[in-house]
Amino acid sequence: MGYRSEVVLVVGKEVMPQFMVTMAKSPDARSLCFAEAERHENYDGDGNMLFAWGHIKWYDSYEGVRAIEDFLDWCDGESVPVFDEQKAQDKSPTPVTHMDGDECYKFVRIGEEYEDIETRGCGFWDVGVNREVTY
Numbered sequence: 001m002g003y004r005s006e007v008v009l010v011v012g013k014e015v016m017p018q019f020m021v022t023m024a025k026s027p028d029a030r031s032l033c034f035a036e037a038e039r040h041e042n043y044d045g046d047g048n049m050l051f052a053w054g055h056i057k058w059y060d061s062y063e064g065v066r067a068i069e070d071f072l073d074w075c076d077g078e079s080v081p082v083f084d085e086q087k088a089q090d091k092s093p094t095p096v097t098h099m100d101g102d103e104c105y106k107f108v109r110i111g112e113e114y115e116d117i118e119t120r121g122c123g124f125w126d127v128g129v130n131r132e133v134t135y
Contacts, residue, residue: 004056007110009108019049026064106121108127
């Protein structure tokens, strides 16, 4: 049977090009996201993608999971250019041109054990834990 988790991943449009590179390089990750996810959709109508899995074996020893986690690691260490519409909204004297990559995704995983909760990224989407993933 194996240990199962509930997982939600939101990928921001700012890092979507790198996410698609990950998908192109890893057929397993591509299948995981676009064939096996219970939901995959444009999350807020703004080019951000949401992927949700209900009962998945989320083991980093699986190639597709490892590729997605490598992408998240990349985001954590990257400075990402902001879009023109984000620059236009910024009224500060020194406009923001880049943002931390960890602001461009949100990852939540809940395992079978009560204390087994993992969150990554600090994207501002309404994704969180209420002992279930809400979105």
